[in-house]
Amino acid sequence: MKAKLILFLSLLIVFFTMTSTTFAAEAGPARRDLIHLRILETTDLHSDLMNYDYYQTKVDNRIGLVKTATLIKEARKESKNTLLFDDGDHLKGNPLGEYLARIRGMHKGKIHPVYRAFNYLKYDAIAIGNHEFNYGLGFLKTALKGAKMPVLNANVYSVKTNKPYFKPYTILKRNIVDQSGIPHEIKIGVIALMPTHIMKWDKSNLEGKVFANPMVETAKKYVPRIKAEGADIIIALAHTGISSQPYHPDTENAVYYLTQIPEINVVLAGHSHSVFPGPVYEGLPNTDLETGIINGKPVVMAAAFGSRLGIIDLQLSHQAGKWQIVSQKSYTKPIADETGRSLVKTDKSLYNLVKEEHEETVDFIKKLGL
Ligand code: MN
Ligand code: MG
Numbered sequence: 001m002k003a004k005l006i007l008f009l010s011l012l013i014v015f016f017t018m019t020s021t022t023f024a025a026e027a028g029p030a031r032r033d034l035i036h037l038r039i040l041e042t043t044d045l046h047s048d049l050m051n052y053d054y055y056q057t058k059v060d061n062r063i064g065l066v067k068t069a070t071l072i073k074e075a076r077k078e079s080k081n082t083l084l085f086d087d088g089d090h091l092k093g094n095p096l097g098e099y100l101a102r103i104r105g106m107h108k109g110k111i112h113p114v115y116r117a118f119n120y121l122k123y124d125a126i127a128i129g130n131h132e133f134n135y136g137l138g139f140l141k142t143a144l145k146g147a148k149m150p151v152l153n154a155n156v157y158s159v160k161t162n163k164p165y166f167k168p169y170t171i172l173k174r175n176i177v178d179q180s181g182i183p184h185e186i187k188i189g190v191i192a193l194m195p196t197h198i199m200k201w202d203k204s205n206l207e208g209k210v211f212a213n214p215m216v217e218t219a220k221k222y223v224p225r226i227k228a229e230g231a232d233i234i235i236a237l238a239h240t241g242i243s244s245q246p247y248h249p250d251t252e253n254a255v256y257y258l259t260q261i262p263e264i265n266v267v268l269a270g271h272s273h274s275v276f277p278g279p280v281y282e283g284l285p286n287t288d289l290e291t292g293i294i295n296g297k298p299v300v301m302a303a304a305f306g307s308r309l310g311i312i313d314l315q316l317s318h319q320a321g322k323w324q325i326v327s328q329k330s331y332t333k334p335i336a337d338e339t340g341r342s343l344v345k346t347d348k349s350l351y352n353l354v355k356e357e358h359e360e361t362v363d364f365i366k367k368l369g370l
Contacts, residue, residue, distance in 0.1 A: 034315040034326055035178045037186075038079040039235065041302050041310030042068055042086045043270035046093025046131070047100075048305040049117055049354045051346060054095040054365060061342035063305040065117055066354075067335040069347035071309040072121060075333075079313075081176040084121065087270035088129025088194060088239035090114050091143065093305075099361040101135040111146030113354040119148045120353055125170055127192035127237035128153040129271065133202040137209060152192035152237060155218040156210050165210050168192075169222055171231050176316075184318050189231030191222055194239040195252045195271065214249035215240060216257045223263035232323040233265040241272030242294070242301065244285050256284070259297040265325060266298055266312055273304035275332055292330030300330040308332040 042065065051064035061067065076082045091097055091114055106112060111119070118126060126149055132140055144151055154168035169191040175183035196212035219236060226234055241253035251257070255269045274280050276299055277292035287294045292312070302310035315327040336342050 031315075031317075031326070032179055033319075034317055035176055035184065036079055036081060037176055037314045037316055038075060038082045039266060039268070039300075039312040039314070040072055040075055040082060040084045041268045041270075041300050041312075042072075042084075042090075042306060043239075043268070043302050043310065044089040044093075044129070044273050044304035045086065045114070045306055046089055046304060047091060047097030047114060048094055049096065049113055050351070050358050051342075052358065052362075054361060057362060057365060060340070062336045062340050063307055064335070064346075065121075065306040066346045066351045067342065067344050068306040068309050069117075069121055069350045070344040071333050071335060073347070074344075075309065075311060081174070083124045083172070083174070083188065083235075085190070085235070085237055085268055086118065086123055086126040087237050087268050087302075088127040088192070089131040089270065089304075090118075090126070090129065091140070092131045092134045095365055096358060096361045099364055100357060101139055103364065104357075104360065106139065106142045112143040113357045115143065115146040115148075117350055117354055119146070120350055123149045124172055125150040125152055125190045125192075125237065127239050127270075128156070128166055128194065129239040130194050130198045130201060133198055133205050136205045150190070152190060153194060154191050154222055155193050155196070155213045155215055156198070157213060159209055159211060166192075169226055171226065171229055178318075186316075186318075186323055187230050187232050189223075189226035189229075189234040190237060191219060191226065191234065192237040192239065193219060193254070193258070195254075196250050197252055215251075215254040216247070216261070217249060219258055219261055219264065223261060227263055233325065234263050235266040235268065236264050237268050239270045241274070242269055242276055242281060242284070242299065255299060256294060259295040259299060264297065266314075266328075267294075267300075268310065268312075269299055269301040272301070274301060275303050275308065276301040277330060278332075291328070293328065298328040298330040300332060302332050306335065308334050 048063045053060040150170040153166040156165045158165045172188045193215040242255040243253040277289045300310035302308040312330045
């Protein structure tokens with residue numbers, strides 16, 4: 001009896017050892033040869049650098065890049081390989097943005113505080129959003145002189161040259177390290193897009209100067225070039241929302257159709273100020289809200305005003321010089337809970353870096369007696 005029990009227990013142990021090794025060989029996270037790449041997104045900041053409500057002249061811990069910056073730093077501490085992108089609509093939307101564009105103006109040699117903040121946080125690339133045109137092309141051009149990272153958009157063209165008005169895409173060469181600390185070179189193609197509606201929304205600023213081509217067609221035109229230039233993976237900075245409504249070239253929300261382009265691996269969404277993955281998107285076809293995947297591609301949208309950080313975690317394999325995405329997951333992290341209580345500290349260095357313009361704006365509002 002005892003011998004039988006021992007035999008049974010030994011068999012049980014053998015069985016569990018076998019299944020666990022088989023599982024370890026197949027499951028993503030347990031594989032030693034995989035390389036983690038983390039992609040971070042801010043979107044629709046609308047010049048909310050500070051955790052401050054200018055309309056009520058008081059602190060508001062539900063908004064502000066000075067808070068998101070702390071999440072960015074935490075996300076970077078957890079992962080050796082990270083990339084940071086902004087998805088556009090960062091210059092306009094609050095009195096700080098208004099004050100800088102309409103009252104104080106941009107001075108020679110001065111960097112706009114939004115780009116000063118982006119430089120400090122070392123963004124890898126940023127997208128132009130539709131609201132970047134609200135103060136006119138002249139202001140935008142002057143302000144952009146201060147941005148140290150690639151500033152991208154592929155579907156706005158110059159009337160004069162019939163060529164892209166901005167840099168349409170970039171290929172970032174990065175050395176990412178595996179679990180043994182060995183670096184591997186990867187080329188990351190980044191393309192950016194925005195709704196063609198800018199021609200209506202900002203008619204007086206744009207007519208006769210630029211025109212907008214459809215987002216999906218533009219992406220399809222560029223991705224083979226980006227691949228031919230050596231990109232291992234392609235990320236779309238898509239300043240556009242998510243909808244499965246039948247496709248139309250002038251759709252405002254093109255993310256769903258961008259995920260269907262085979263060469264695009266990752267989509268950073270924006271423009272509609274909502275949260276993906278999130279309950280708003282319940283019922284979207286071919287979508288997994290647990291992992292944040294639409295049509296097999298990871299997508300993230302980090303709400304607006306710095307209230308959330310978008311995170312996409314990829315596990316990559318690198319064999320015989322070829323990169324492959326083995327697992328993918330997207331999620332967002334908030335800076336405050338539902339009651340508005342802050343969940344993260346303020347990034348003091350960033351606060352000090354932009355406080356001059358912030359204080360000037362508050363003084364200006366108070367002088368107006370608003
Ligand atoms: Mn916006
Ligand atoms: Mg927008």
